[in-house]
Amino acid sequence: MIELSLRGMRAGYGAVEVLHGLDLDVPSGGLTALLGPNGAGKSTLLSVVAGLLPLRGGSMTWSGTDLAAMPPDARARAGMLLIPERRGIFATMSVRDNLEVFAGRGADLDPALLAFPVLAERLTQLAGSLSGGEQQMLAMSRALLRDTRLLLLDEISFGLAPRVTRQLFDVVRDLALAGTTVVLVEQHLSHALRMADLVYVLARGELAFAGEPGELRGRALPGYVSRAATS
Numbered sequence: 001m002i003e004l005s006l007r008g009m010r011a012g013y014g015a016v017e018v019l020h021g022l023d024l025d026v027p028s029g030g031l032t033a034l035l036g037p038n039g040a041g042k043s044t045l046l047s048v049v050a051g052l053l054p055l056r057g058g059s060m061t062w063s064g065t066d067l068a069a070m071p072p073d074a075r076a077r078a079g080m081l082l083i084p085e086r087r088g089i090f091a092t093m094s095v096r097d098n099l100e101v102f103a104g105r106g107a108d109l110d111p112a113l114l115a116f117p118v119l120a121e122r123l124t125q126l127a128g129s130l131s132g133g134e135q136q137m138l139a140m141s142r143a144l145l146r147d148t149r150l151l152l153l154d155e156i157s158f159g160l161a162p163r164v165t166r167q168l169f170d171v172v173r174d175l176a177l178a179g180t181t182v183v184l185v186e187q188h189l190s191h192a193l194r195m196a197d198l199v200y201v202l203a204r205g206e207l208a209f210a211g212e213p214g215e216l217r218g219r220a221l222p223g224y225v226s227r228a229a230t231s
C-alpha cells in the first residue's frame with residue numbers, strides 16, 4: 001500500500017524553483033529515508049507535504065486523497081505530523097505546558113514521559129533552557145501524544161550526541177513498528193540506512209537514487225558529500 005504519492009512535484013520560493021518535478025512513493029507503515037546534501041530540497045519537500053508551502057506543479061495524494069486540496073490543519077487533524085528542523089517547541093513555555101499543548105489539557109502525558117524519562121524531571125523548566133537533545137525529545141513527544149499516521153522528521157539528529165541520537169531513533173523505530181508511516185530526512189547516511197525500508201536521495205531538487213538501503217552502500221552519489229557516507 002502506498003501512503004504518500006508525489007508525481008511531478010514542483011515547488012520553490014519566489015522566482016526560484018527548488019524541486020523540479022519529483023516522483024516519489026512512500027509505502028504505508030514503513031520507514032522511508034530521504035537523504036541528500038545541504039540545499040538539495042529535503043526540507044522544502046516536507047514543507048510542501050505538510051502544507052506550509054504550496055505545490056507549484058504536479059500532484060500529491062495521501063492514501064488516495066488529493067493533498068493539495070487539503071488545508072494544513074486538516075492534514076494535522078488526519079494524523080500528519082511534521083517535526084521541523086528547528087524543533088518546533090515553545091521555548092518560553094514550560095516542558096509540561098509544551099506537552100499539554102501537544103496532547104490537550106489534562107491528557108495523559110505518560111507515553112512521552114516513559115519514552116523520555118528526562119522530561120519527567122524537567123516538567124517545570126522552560127523548554128528553551130533544555131539541552132539540544134532534550135529539546136529534540138520534547139519535539140518528538142508530539143508524535144507520541146497524538147495518533148500519528150504519517151510522521152515527517154527533519155534532521156532530528158542534527159548536532160546531537162550519538163547517545164541522544166540513538167535514543168531518538170529507538171523511538172522512531174518503535175513508532176514505525178507500531179504502524180506509523182515515517183519519512184526520515186537525514187544528512188547523515190549511517191543511521192538512516194540501518195533503519196530504512198526504502199531510500200530516496202535528492203540532489204539539487206531532483207532524485208539521484210531510489211531503492212533499498214543495501215543498493216546504496218559503497219556507491220558514490222551525485223552531489224553527495226562523501227564524508228557523510230562514512231559517518
Ligand SMILES: Nc1ncnc2c1ncn2[C@@H]1O[C@H](COP(=O)(O)OP(=O)(O)O)[C@@H](O)[C@H]1O
Nearest residue numbers: 013016018036037038039040041042043044045
Ligand atoms: N525560505 C526560503 N526562501 C528562499 N529560499 C529558500 C528558503 N528555504 C530554502 N531555500 C532554498 O531552497 C533550496 C533547498 O533548501 P532546503 O529544502 O532547505 O534543502 P535541504 O533541507 O535539503 O538542506 C536551497 O537552495 C535553499 O537556499
Ligand SMILES: [Mg+2]
Nearest residue numbers: 042043044085
Ligand atoms: Mg533541511
